[in-house]
Amino acid sequence: MGWNGEESEELYGVRHWGADLFRISDEGNLIVMPAGPGNGDVDLAHLSEQLEEQGIALPVLVRMPQIAERRLQLMSGVFNDAISEYGYEGVYRPVYPIKVNQQRQLVEEILRAGASNPVGLEAGSKAELLLAIAMLDAPGSLVICNGYKDRRYLEMAIMARRLGRDTIIVVEKLSEVQDIIECSQKLGIRPSIGVRAKLSKPGRGKWQLSSGDRAKFGLSVAGIVSLVEQLRDADMLDCLRLLHFHIGSQVTAIQTFKRAFREASRIYVELSRLGAPLGLLDVGGGLGVDYDGSRTRYDSSRNYTEREYAHDLVYAVSDACTQAGIPHPDLVTESGRATVAHCSVLLFDILGVESRHDESVPVSDAPESDHHELYRDLCEVFEGVDARNCQEAWHDAQDLRLRSSQLFDAGDLRLDELAEIERVFWQVSSKLQRVVSTLRYVPPEFATLDDLLADTYYANFSVFQSAPDSWAIDQVFPCLPIQRLHERPDRRAVIADLTCDSDGKLSKFIDRRTVKNTLEVHTLRRGEKYRMALALVGAYQEILGDMHNLFGTTNAVHVSTDSKRRVVFDRVIDGETVQAVAGYVQYDRGTLIDLVRQSVERAINQEDMTRSEGRELLARYRDGLDGYTYLHR
Ligand SMILES: Cc1ncc(COP(=O)(O)O)c(C=O)c1O
Known part of the structure; x- marks a missing residue:
């Protein structure tokens, strides 16, 4: 029975989670179209071969920042449509939360992509604020300053206003208010202030504990009223420009957003009535990614589109403000996951298989009587x-x-x-x-x-480094072979990583109706590489990744397609060497080599090894320290 790429697209859900970015080629390889259909294909199987020819070994993280540009265009498009449909008076102002993937070239691309509709940055810590101030140089760029803040954080945010950055300090705790007032008086610069509201209705799902009474951040209604009074007393109520909320990441049900948009719109109206000038409503992040392509409210999906999200927001705010007779604010979103998840794919190769299907010794139809x-x-x-x-x-x-x-x-x-x-x-x-x-x-x-009979495919990567959420919170990412997709997969497997940890494996895979415990794969062929992709890992995974077993960052390559539809390697970034990861835990190269040299001397003196064996061992040891942490094949 035949099999073709379309059947693989259905089996692995490529058309569903891959938006218009991922497809299977006629040759049976997984391809990405970072600049959209018709603008050049990145064939991931060919790419891996080219990289290996150039000495860049798998695992490799392929980053395609052009995808972020397309995602931002999509968001601006749906918001502009909704704004004109409802006759909305404000504009859409996208902000990228830098925490989701701080990688410099990606951030540069995101900021460049916002040429038509400037993109601001959201910082959740002092370090992120310092990056944001340096990276944004378009006049009036929004820098949303979230997270807990000390005086250094506040002073830097206020002083950056002199550079033309529109920093808005979002009050997360009432205790920050007096600090903001004092810092601005000391510096003689008036700040722009926002307030994060703790919405009353908690979201649902694994990532959605950022609203409700027990939420870690934000002010209750009573806190917001007290903030207004404190600012009025300090003659700074005119500095209160933004209302913010964030109900959590990967919001799976549109109903959760609808409720939040209504509640926040009402708070906006009432704050305005109390005399705050405002002008900006920031709805935070949370826009989901359809990781499994099911378009449902499962944890790895979402039951709405970007268009529905934008329309619901514009409608809710327009309705509340028009009824109250107040101007419509500009709308700010801090969508992180939905902007960058699609941008990165991890490519890794399979090192070997443990199979339970060992039929090499046939079962005897007449076993000897001396058998048990x-x-x-x-x-x-x-x-x-x-x-x-x-x-x-x-x-x-x-x-x-x-x-x-x-x-x-x-x-x-x-x-x-x-x-x-x-x-x-x-x-x-x-x-x-x-x-x-x-x-x-x-x-x-x-x-x-x-499941019982599934093979184990041993893979050259670390779940803890490259897909930490799959281990920590059971998130599923699309995983599939990148070649032979015009052949029927004849086995089922779980994917075990390189770490010495039984949790270091992928054993949940996307399926349209549920998750499955094993993945369809092909029998390995002797002498032929079998490579796989873990897709949609551009959000959070890189920075949350850890050093378990000292597997450091993987090689990374930035790929785009140019106007002639050619594939271009914009940048290759080497993964960490053993000596680099050893350095994080305070081992230094020289000391390590010295310790081994002493042991070699001792072994030579005790005639346990020859001088030339000693030289060889030391040369290999040095080589090992300079080498990649992952397996060489
Ligand atoms: C304040 C704030 N804004 C934006 C985001 C980004 O959320 P997401 O990646 O779900 O869009 C987060 C992350 O949780 C956040 O805490």
Whole structure:
């Protein structure tokens, strides 16, 4: 039976999560169109080969900042449509929260992309503020200053106004107000102030604990009123320019946004009535990414489009302000995930497979009488498997396996006997899997058979470094082979990473109706590389990634397509070397080499090694320190 790229696109959901950016080529490779369809394709299989020819080994993170530009254009487009549809008087002002991916070239591209509709930056810490001030030089650029702040943070934010940056200090806690007043008096510069409201209705889902009474940030209604009084007393109420809220990331249901937009619009109106000039309503981040392509309110999806989001916001604010007879504010969004998630894809290769389908030794139809009785019984079960008795065969096989393990524990079964029994057990399971796949009604005990028989594909990357959210909060990312996609995948597997940690694996994969525990893959071919992609990892993963087992950052390459639709490598950034990651935990190259040199001297003196072996070992040790942390093939 044939198979084609379209079937793979359906199987791996490429058309659903890949927007108009990912497709499968006629050659059966995964391609990306960073500048949109018709503007050049990046064939990820060819790209990996080219990189390897140039000595840039996998794993490689492929960053495509052009995608961020397209995402920003999409957002401006839907907001401008909604603004003209509702006759809205304010404008749309996008702000990129730098925490989501601080990578400099990506931020530069995002700021460049905002030429028609300038993009501001959101900072959540002092360090991020310092980056934002340097990176933004267009006059009047918005810098939204969130997070907890000390005096140094506040003074820098206020002084940056003299550089033409429109810094807005968002009050997260009432205790910050007096500090802001004092800093501005000391510097003789009037600040622009915002206030973060703690909305009353908590969001739903894993990322949505940023609203409701227990939210960590923001002021309650009483706090907002007190802020107004304190600013009025200091004759600074005219500095209050922005109302902010953020209900959490990856908001999956539009209803959550609708409620928040209504509540925030009402707070905006009332704040305005209290005499604050305002003019800006900042709705924070939270715009979801459809990681699984299901368009539902599952954790890895969202049940709305950017268009619906923009229309609901413009409508809610316009309605509340028009009724109250106050001017419509400019609308600020801080969408991070939705801007950059699609920009990065991790490419990694498969190093080997552990399979339970070992059919190299056929099951004997007439086992010798000197074989163990349990072994002989299992061979008989194997012979007898068919569609009518599959349940009974499965029960018998499981029982025989259990008994063999009990006998082994009691010392009544040898290791080689147990190994033979295990081998036949897996062959019975495989045979049953084939039989069960032909049944119209599959009895419930076989529901987990596919998972049980899944192979383990060992992969050259670290989940902790490259997809930490998949480990920390069970987030699923699209994962698929990047070649042979015109061939039917004939195996199912989980993907185990390089770390010595049983959590270091991918064992949840996107599916349109649910998540699946195993992924369809192809049988490896001897001498041929099998490479895979983990897509949509551009948001949060790079900066949250950790150094478990001292696997550092991977090689990275920035790729774009030019006006002639050619693929261009804009930049190659080497991954960390062993000595770089060792440095983070206070090991220095010289000391390490010295310690090993001393051991080599001792071994030579004790005649445990020759001088030339010693030289060779030291040369390799140095080489290792200078080398990539991931596996070489
Ligand atoms: C204040 C604030 N704004 C914006 C964001 C970005 O959110 P998202 O990536 O969901 O758009 C965050 C992240 O949680 C945030 O805390």
